[in-house]
Amino acid sequence: MLFTALFHTHKLVVLLFATIYIIKTILLLIGSDNGLEKFTKIIKIPEIIISLLFLLTGGYMVMNIAEFDVLFIIKLVFVFTSIPLAIIGFKKKKKLFALISIFLIVGAYGLAEVHKARLGKRHDFKEEVITNPEAQNYVLSLHGKALYNAQCTVCHGDDGSAGLSGAKDLRYSQKSSEEVKHIINSGKNTMPKIKPALNEQELKALVSYVNGLRKQDL
Ligand code: HEC
Missing domain, CATH: 1.10.760.10 (Cytochrome c-like domain)
Known part of the structure:
Protein backbone atom coordinates (compact mmCIF):
# COMPACT_ATOMS: atom_id res chain seq x y z
CA MET A 1 0.00 0.00 0.00
CA LEU A 2 1.76 3.14 -1.24
CA PHE A 3 0.24 5.55 1.23
CA THR A 4 1.04 3.40 4.26
CA ALA A 5 4.59 2.82 3.09
CA LEU A 6 5.13 6.54 2.50
CA PHE A 7 3.51 7.40 5.81
CA HIS A 8 5.96 5.19 7.69
CA THR A 9 8.88 6.46 5.62
CA HIS A 10 7.83 10.02 6.40
CA LYS A 11 7.75 9.32 10.13
CA LEU A 12 11.18 7.71 10.04
CA VAL A 13 12.64 10.51 7.95
CA VAL A 14 11.23 13.16 10.29
CA LEU A 15 12.79 11.34 13.22
CA LEU A 16 16.21 11.23 11.51
CA PHE A 17 15.89 14.85 10.48
CA ALA A 18 15.08 15.96 14.02
CA THR A 19 17.93 13.84 15.43
CA ILE A 20 20.45 15.53 13.15
CA TYR A 21 19.13 18.95 14.20
CA ILE A 22 19.31 18.05 17.85
CA ILE A 23 22.89 16.77 17.62
CA LYS A 24 23.94 19.91 15.74
CA THR A 25 22.21 22.15 18.26
CA ILE A 26 23.88 20.40 21.18
CA LEU A 27 27.29 20.78 19.51
CA LEU A 28 26.53 24.45 18.89
CA LEU A 29 25.34 25.04 22.44
CA ILE A 30 28.35 23.43 24.09
CA GLY A 31 30.48 25.64 21.88
CA SER A 32 32.13 22.81 19.99
CA ASP A 33 32.61 24.60 16.68
CA ASN A 34 35.05 21.97 15.60
CA GLY A 35 32.64 19.17 16.41
CA LEU A 36 29.82 20.94 14.63
CA GLU A 37 31.90 21.40 11.50
CA LYS A 38 33.05 17.79 11.54
CA PHE A 39 29.56 16.45 12.09
CA THR A 40 28.13 18.73 9.39
CA LYS A 41 30.70 17.40 6.96
CA ILE A 42 30.11 13.73 7.76
CA ILE A 43 26.33 14.08 7.66
CA LYS A 44 26.22 16.23 4.51
CA ILE A 45 25.19 13.63 1.92
CA PRO A 46 22.83 11.67 4.22
CA GLU A 47 21.26 14.97 5.23
CA ILE A 48 20.60 15.95 1.63
CA ILE A 49 18.95 12.57 1.00
CA ILE A 50 16.93 12.79 4.22
CA SER A 51 15.81 16.35 3.42
CA LEU A 52 14.72 15.32 -0.05
CA LEU A 53 12.80 12.33 1.29
CA PHE A 54 11.29 14.57 3.95
CA LEU A 55 9.95 17.00 1.34
CA LEU A 56 8.84 14.29 -1.10
CA THR A 57 6.99 12.12 1.43
CA GLY A 58 5.64 15.24 3.17
CA GLY A 59 4.40 16.62 -0.15
CA TYR A 60 2.64 13.39 -0.94
CA MET A 61 1.02 13.29 2.51
CA VAL A 62 -0.18 16.89 2.12
CA MET A 63 -1.79 16.13 -1.22
CA ASN A 64 -3.55 13.06 0.11
CA ILE A 65 -4.51 14.25 3.53
CA ALA A 66 -8.15 13.84 4.42
CA GLU A 67 -8.48 16.95 6.58
CA PHE A 68 -6.91 20.36 6.24
CA ASP A 69 -7.47 22.29 9.42
CA VAL A 70 -5.87 25.24 11.16
CA LEU A 71 -3.63 23.03 13.30
CA PHE A 72 -2.29 21.34 10.24
CA ILE A 73 -1.53 24.65 8.53
CA ILE A 74 0.25 25.91 11.64
CA LYS A 75 2.28 22.71 11.61
CA LEU A 76 3.34 23.38 8.01
CA VAL A 77 4.28 26.96 8.88
CA PHE A 78 6.37 25.69 11.82
CA VAL A 79 8.19 23.23 9.60
CA PHE A 80 8.91 25.71 6.86
CA THR A 81 10.09 28.37 9.32
CA SER A 82 12.31 26.00 11.20
CA ILE A 83 14.35 24.88 8.19
CA PRO A 84 15.81 28.26 7.12
CA LEU A 85 16.29 29.19 10.78
CA ALA A 86 18.30 26.04 11.32
CA ILE A 87 20.37 26.56 8.19
CA ILE A 88 21.27 30.10 9.25
CA GLY A 89 21.69 29.05 12.88
CA PHE A 90 24.20 26.30 12.14
CA LYS A 91 26.06 28.22 9.45
CA LYS A 92 26.43 31.48 11.34
CA LYS A 93 26.61 29.72 14.73
CA LYS A 94 23.59 31.53 16.08
CA LYS A 95 22.45 29.54 19.10
CA LEU A 96 19.13 31.28 19.42
CA PHE A 97 18.19 30.49 15.81
CA ALA A 98 19.08 26.83 16.26
CA LEU A 99 17.08 26.65 19.49
CA ILE A 100 14.01 28.28 17.96
CA SER A 101 14.28 25.92 15.06
CA ILE A 102 14.34 22.86 17.35
CA PHE A 103 11.44 24.31 19.29
CA LEU A 104 9.44 24.68 16.06
CA ILE A 105 10.24 21.14 14.89
CA VAL A 106 9.23 19.65 18.25
CA GLY A 107 6.17 21.92 18.23
CA ALA A 108 5.23 20.70 14.76
CA TYR A 109 5.51 17.13 15.95
CA GLY A 110 3.29 17.93 18.95
CA LEU A 111 0.75 19.60 16.66
CA ALA A 112 0.73 16.55 14.39
CA GLU A 113 -0.12 14.40 17.40
CA VAL A 114 -2.87 16.77 18.57
CA HIS A 115 -4.20 16.86 15.02
CA LYS A 116 -4.36 13.08 14.97
CA ALA A 117 -6.06 12.89 18.36
CA ARG A 118 -8.59 15.49 17.25
CA LEU A 119 -9.35 13.66 14.04
CA GLY A 120 -10.00 10.55 16.06
CA LYS A 121 -12.32 12.37 18.41
CA ARG A 122 -14.30 14.14 15.74
CA HIS A 123 -15.06 10.87 14.05
CA ASP A 124 -16.20 9.23 17.21
CA PHE A 125 -19.52 7.77 16.62
CA LYS A 126 -22.35 10.13 17.46
CA GLU A 127 -25.53 8.77 18.90
CA GLU A 128 -27.84 11.55 17.73
CA VAL A 129 -28.67 10.39 14.17
CA ILE A 130 -28.79 6.72 14.94
CA THR A 131 -32.21 5.30 15.30
CA ASN A 132 -33.22 2.71 17.80
CA PRO A 133 -33.81 -0.68 16.12
CA GLU A 134 -36.81 -1.12 18.37
CA ALA A 135 -38.37 2.10 17.16
CA GLN A 136 -41.40 1.87 14.95
CA ASN A 137 -39.88 3.70 12.00
CA TYR A 138 -36.50 2.01 12.18
CA VAL A 139 -34.84 1.60 8.77
C1 HEC B 1 -8.71 7.34 8.14
C2 HEC B 1 -9.30 6.91 6.89
C3 HEC B 1 -10.36 5.86 6.92
C4 HEC B 1 -11.55 5.86 7.58
C5 HEC B 1 -12.10 6.92 8.52
C6 HEC B 1 -12.23 4.66 7.19
N1 HEC B 1 -11.44 3.95 6.33
FE1 HEC B 1 -11.93 2.18 5.45
N2 HEC B 1 -10.12 2.08 4.62
C7 HEC B 1 -9.13 3.00 4.78
C8 HEC B 1 -7.92 2.49 4.20
C9 HEC B 1 -6.59 3.18 4.17
C10 HEC B 1 -8.21 1.23 3.68
C11 HEC B 1 -7.26 0.27 2.96
C12 HEC B 1 -6.66 -0.66 3.99
C13 HEC B 1 -5.70 -1.61 3.33
O1 HEC B 1 -6.13 -2.57 2.73
O2 HEC B 1 -4.51 -1.32 3.41
C14 HEC B 1 -9.60 1.01 3.96
C15 HEC B 1 -10.29 -0.15 3.59
C16 HEC B 1 -11.61 -0.39 3.87
C17 HEC B 1 -12.32 -1.57 3.46
C18 HEC B 1 -11.75 -2.75 2.68
C19 HEC B 1 -11.92 -2.53 1.20
C20 HEC B 1 -11.24 -3.61 0.40
O3 HEC B 1 -11.86 -4.12 -0.51
O4 HEC B 1 -10.09 -3.94 0.70
C21 HEC B 1 -13.60 -1.43 3.91
C22 HEC B 1 -14.75 -2.40 3.70
C23 HEC B 1 -13.66 -0.17 4.60
N3 HEC B 1 -12.44 0.43 4.56
C24 HEC B 1 -14.80 0.31 5.22
C25 HEC B 1 -14.80 1.42 6.04
C26 HEC B 1 -15.91 1.80 6.85
C27 HEC B 1 -17.25 1.08 6.88
C28 HEC B 1 -15.53 2.90 7.54
C29 HEC B 1 -16.33 3.64 8.58
C30 HEC B 1 -16.64 2.90 9.75
C31 HEC B 1 -14.19 3.23 7.16
N4 HEC B 1 -13.76 2.30 6.25
C32 HEC B 1 -13.47 4.31 7.66
C33 HEC B 1 -9.23 4.24 5.37
C34 HEC B 1 -10.30 4.63 6.16
Whole structure:
Protein backbone atom coordinates (compact mmCIF):
# COMPACT_ATOMS: atom_id res chain seq x y z
CA MET A 1 0.00 0.00 0.00
CA LEU A 2 1.76 3.14 -1.24
CA PHE A 3 0.24 5.55 1.23
CA THR A 4 1.04 3.40 4.26
CA ALA A 5 4.59 2.82 3.09
CA LEU A 6 5.13 6.54 2.50
CA PHE A 7 3.51 7.40 5.81
CA HIS A 8 5.96 5.19 7.69
CA THR A 9 8.88 6.46 5.62
CA HIS A 10 7.83 10.02 6.40
CA LYS A 11 7.75 9.32 10.13
CA LEU A 12 11.18 7.71 10.04
CA VAL A 13 12.64 10.51 7.95
CA VAL A 14 11.23 13.16 10.29
CA LEU A 15 12.79 11.34 13.22
CA LEU A 16 16.21 11.23 11.51
CA PHE A 17 15.89 14.85 10.48
CA ALA A 18 15.08 15.96 14.02
CA THR A 19 17.93 13.84 15.43
CA ILE A 20 20.45 15.53 13.15
CA TYR A 21 19.13 18.95 14.20
CA ILE A 22 19.31 18.05 17.85
CA ILE A 23 22.89 16.77 17.62
CA LYS A 24 23.94 19.91 15.74
CA THR A 25 22.21 22.15 18.26
CA ILE A 26 23.88 20.40 21.18
CA LEU A 27 27.29 20.78 19.51
CA LEU A 28 26.53 24.45 18.89
CA LEU A 29 25.34 25.04 22.44
CA ILE A 30 28.35 23.43 24.09
CA GLY A 31 30.48 25.64 21.88
CA SER A 32 32.13 22.81 19.99
CA ASP A 33 32.61 24.60 16.68
CA ASN A 34 35.05 21.97 15.60
CA GLY A 35 32.64 19.17 16.41
CA LEU A 36 29.82 20.94 14.63
CA GLU A 37 31.90 21.40 11.50
CA LYS A 38 33.05 17.79 11.54
CA PHE A 39 29.56 16.45 12.09
CA THR A 40 28.13 18.73 9.39
CA LYS A 41 30.70 17.40 6.96
CA ILE A 42 30.11 13.73 7.76
CA ILE A 43 26.33 14.08 7.66
CA LYS A 44 26.22 16.23 4.51
CA ILE A 45 25.19 13.63 1.92
CA PRO A 46 22.83 11.67 4.22
CA GLU A 47 21.26 14.97 5.23
CA ILE A 48 20.60 15.95 1.63
CA ILE A 49 18.95 12.57 1.00
CA ILE A 50 16.93 12.79 4.22
CA SER A 51 15.81 16.35 3.42
CA LEU A 52 14.72 15.32 -0.05
CA LEU A 53 12.80 12.33 1.29
CA PHE A 54 11.29 14.57 3.95
CA LEU A 55 9.95 17.00 1.34
CA LEU A 56 8.84 14.29 -1.10
CA THR A 57 6.99 12.12 1.43
CA GLY A 58 5.64 15.24 3.17
CA GLY A 59 4.40 16.62 -0.15
CA TYR A 60 2.64 13.39 -0.94
CA MET A 61 1.02 13.29 2.51
CA VAL A 62 -0.18 16.89 2.12
CA MET A 63 -1.79 16.13 -1.22
CA ASN A 64 -3.55 13.06 0.11
CA ILE A 65 -4.51 14.25 3.53
CA ALA A 66 -8.15 13.84 4.42
CA GLU A 67 -8.48 16.95 6.58
CA PHE A 68 -6.91 20.36 6.24
CA ASP A 69 -7.47 22.29 9.42
CA VAL A 70 -5.87 25.24 11.16
CA LEU A 71 -3.63 23.03 13.30
CA PHE A 72 -2.29 21.34 10.24
CA ILE A 73 -1.53 24.65 8.53
CA ILE A 74 0.25 25.91 11.64
CA LYS A 75 2.28 22.71 11.61
CA LEU A 76 3.34 23.38 8.01
CA VAL A 77 4.28 26.96 8.88
CA PHE A 78 6.37 25.69 11.82
CA VAL A 79 8.19 23.23 9.60
CA PHE A 80 8.91 25.71 6.86
CA THR A 81 10.09 28.37 9.32
CA SER A 82 12.31 26.00 11.20
CA ILE A 83 14.35 24.88 8.19
CA PRO A 84 15.81 28.26 7.12
CA LEU A 85 16.29 29.19 10.78
CA ALA A 86 18.30 26.04 11.32
CA ILE A 87 20.37 26.56 8.19
CA ILE A 88 21.27 30.10 9.25
CA GLY A 89 21.69 29.05 12.88
CA PHE A 90 24.20 26.30 12.14
CA LYS A 91 26.06 28.22 9.45
CA LYS A 92 26.43 31.48 11.34
CA LYS A 93 26.61 29.72 14.73
CA LYS A 94 23.59 31.53 16.08
CA LYS A 95 22.45 29.54 19.10
CA LEU A 96 19.13 31.28 19.42
CA PHE A 97 18.19 30.49 15.81
CA ALA A 98 19.08 26.83 16.26
CA LEU A 99 17.08 26.65 19.49
CA ILE A 100 14.01 28.28 17.96
CA SER A 101 14.28 25.92 15.06
CA ILE A 102 14.34 22.86 17.35
CA PHE A 103 11.44 24.31 19.29
CA LEU A 104 9.44 24.68 16.06
CA ILE A 105 10.24 21.14 14.89
CA VAL A 106 9.23 19.65 18.25
CA GLY A 107 6.17 21.92 18.23
CA ALA A 108 5.23 20.70 14.76
CA TYR A 109 5.51 17.13 15.95
CA GLY A 110 3.29 17.93 18.95
CA LEU A 111 0.75 19.60 16.66
CA ALA A 112 0.73 16.55 14.39
CA GLU A 113 -0.12 14.40 17.40
CA VAL A 114 -2.87 16.77 18.57
CA HIS A 115 -4.20 16.86 15.02
CA LYS A 116 -4.36 13.08 14.97
CA ALA A 117 -6.06 12.89 18.36
CA ARG A 118 -8.59 15.49 17.25
CA LEU A 119 -9.35 13.66 14.04
CA GLY A 120 -10.00 10.55 16.06
CA LYS A 121 -12.32 12.37 18.41
CA ARG A 122 -14.30 14.14 15.74
CA HIS A 123 -15.06 10.87 14.05
CA ASP A 124 -16.20 9.23 17.21
CA PHE A 125 -19.52 7.77 16.62
CA LYS A 126 -22.35 10.13 17.46
CA GLU A 127 -25.53 8.77 18.90
CA GLU A 128 -27.84 11.55 17.73
CA VAL A 129 -28.67 10.39 14.17
CA ILE A 130 -28.79 6.72 14.94
CA THR A 131 -32.21 5.30 15.30
CA ASN A 132 -33.22 2.71 17.80
CA PRO A 133 -33.81 -0.68 16.12
CA GLU A 134 -36.81 -1.12 18.37
CA ALA A 135 -38.37 2.10 17.16
CA GLN A 136 -41.40 1.87 14.95
CA ASN A 137 -39.88 3.70 12.00
CA TYR A 138 -36.50 2.01 12.18
CA VAL A 139 -34.84 1.60 8.77
CA LEU A 140 -31.71 -0.52 8.57
CA SER A 141 -30.24 1.30 5.57
CA LEU A 142 -30.76 4.73 7.14
CA HIS A 143 -29.08 3.52 10.27
CA GLY A 144 -26.18 2.26 8.16
CA LYS A 145 -26.02 5.50 6.18
CA ALA A 146 -25.90 7.57 9.36
CA LEU A 147 -23.07 5.46 10.72
CA TYR A 148 -21.24 5.61 7.42
CA ASN A 149 -21.60 9.39 7.15
CA ALA A 150 -20.40 9.90 10.69
CA GLN A 151 -17.39 7.62 10.51
CA CYS A 152 -16.35 6.69 7.02
CA THR A 153 -16.94 9.48 4.49
CA VAL A 154 -13.88 11.38 5.67
CA CYS A 155 -11.71 8.81 3.86
CA HIS A 156 -14.05 6.89 1.61
CA GLY A 157 -16.33 9.72 0.46
CA ASP A 158 -20.11 9.61 0.12
CA ASP A 159 -20.12 6.89 -2.51
CA GLY A 160 -17.07 4.96 -1.33
CA SER A 161 -14.87 6.21 -4.16
CA ALA A 162 -12.89 9.01 -2.51
CA GLY A 163 -9.81 6.97 -1.60
CA LEU A 164 -8.40 9.60 0.78
CA SER A 165 -5.58 8.70 3.16
CA GLY A 166 -4.96 5.62 1.06
CA ALA A 167 -8.49 4.25 1.47
CA LYS A 168 -9.70 1.53 -0.86
CA ASP A 169 -12.48 2.25 -3.35
CA LEU A 170 -15.44 0.58 -1.70
CA ARG A 171 -17.37 0.40 -4.99
CA TYR A 172 -14.98 -2.27 -6.20
CA SER A 173 -14.42 -4.07 -2.93
CA GLN A 174 -14.83 -7.81 -3.10
CA LYS A 175 -14.62 -8.48 0.61
CA SER A 176 -17.21 -10.73 2.21
CA SER A 177 -19.54 -9.28 4.84
CA GLU A 178 -17.51 -11.06 7.52
CA GLU A 179 -14.30 -9.45 6.24
CA VAL A 180 -15.91 -6.01 6.07
CA LYS A 181 -17.12 -6.47 9.63
CA HIS A 182 -13.64 -7.47 10.71
CA ILE A 183 -12.05 -4.44 9.02
CA ILE A 184 -14.56 -2.11 10.66
CA ASN A 185 -13.90 -3.66 14.07
CA SER A 186 -10.14 -3.95 13.84
CA GLY A 187 -9.06 -1.33 11.29
CA LYS A 188 -6.46 -2.04 8.64
CA ASN A 189 -3.20 -0.19 8.07
CA THR A 190 -4.09 3.52 8.16
CA MET A 191 -7.78 2.81 8.57
CA PRO A 192 -8.59 3.12 12.28
CA LYS A 193 -10.86 0.65 14.00
CA ILE A 194 -14.26 2.03 14.83
CA LYS A 195 -14.55 3.68 18.24
CA PRO A 196 -16.52 3.15 20.35
CA ALA A 197 -17.19 -0.40 19.20
CA LEU A 198 -20.51 -0.97 17.45
CA ASN A 199 -23.04 -3.50 18.62
CA GLU A 200 -24.24 -6.30 16.35
CA GLN A 201 -27.24 -4.37 15.09
CA GLU A 202 -25.15 -1.34 14.21
CA LEU A 203 -22.53 -3.48 12.49
CA LYS A 204 -25.18 -5.20 10.46
CA ALA A 205 -26.61 -1.87 9.37
CA LEU A 206 -23.20 -0.48 8.45
CA VAL A 207 -22.01 -3.57 6.60
CA SER A 208 -25.20 -3.70 4.61
CA TYR A 209 -24.87 -0.04 3.69
CA VAL A 210 -21.21 -0.46 2.69
CA ASN A 211 -22.09 -3.46 0.54
CA GLY A 212 -24.83 -1.40 -1.03
CA LEU A 213 -22.24 1.07 -2.32
CA ARG A 214 -20.80 -1.57 -4.64
CA LYS A 215 -21.25 -1.30 -8.36
CA GLN A 216 -24.00 -3.69 -9.27
CA ASP A 217 -22.47 -4.86 -12.52
CA LEU A 218 -19.45 -6.56 -10.98
C1 HEC B 1 -8.71 7.34 8.14
C2 HEC B 1 -9.30 6.91 6.89
C3 HEC B 1 -10.36 5.86 6.92
C4 HEC B 1 -11.55 5.86 7.58
C5 HEC B 1 -12.10 6.92 8.52
C6 HEC B 1 -12.23 4.66 7.19
N1 HEC B 1 -11.44 3.95 6.33
FE1 HEC B 1 -11.93 2.18 5.45
N2 HEC B 1 -10.12 2.08 4.62
C7 HEC B 1 -9.13 3.00 4.78
C8 HEC B 1 -7.92 2.49 4.20
C9 HEC B 1 -6.59 3.18 4.17
C10 HEC B 1 -8.21 1.23 3.68
C11 HEC B 1 -7.26 0.27 2.96
C12 HEC B 1 -6.66 -0.66 3.99
C13 HEC B 1 -5.70 -1.61 3.33
O1 HEC B 1 -6.13 -2.57 2.73
O2 HEC B 1 -4.51 -1.32 3.41
C14 HEC B 1 -9.60 1.01 3.96
C15 HEC B 1 -10.29 -0.15 3.59
C16 HEC B 1 -11.61 -0.39 3.87
C17 HEC B 1 -12.32 -1.57 3.46
C18 HEC B 1 -11.75 -2.75 2.68
C19 HEC B 1 -11.92 -2.53 1.20
C20 HEC B 1 -11.24 -3.61 0.40
O3 HEC B 1 -11.86 -4.12 -0.51
O4 HEC B 1 -10.09 -3.94 0.70
C21 HEC B 1 -13.60 -1.43 3.91
C22 HEC B 1 -14.75 -2.40 3.70
C23 HEC B 1 -13.66 -0.17 4.60
N3 HEC B 1 -12.44 0.43 4.56
C24 HEC B 1 -14.80 0.31 5.22
C25 HEC B 1 -14.80 1.42 6.04
C26 HEC B 1 -15.91 1.80 6.85
C27 HEC B 1 -17.25 1.08 6.88
C28 HEC B 1 -15.53 2.90 7.54
C29 HEC B 1 -16.33 3.64 8.58
C30 HEC B 1 -16.64 2.90 9.75
C31 HEC B 1 -14.19 3.23 7.16
N4 HEC B 1 -13.76 2.30 6.25
C32 HEC B 1 -13.47 4.31 7.66
C33 HEC B 1 -9.23 4.24 5.37
C34 HEC B 1 -10.30 4.63 6.16
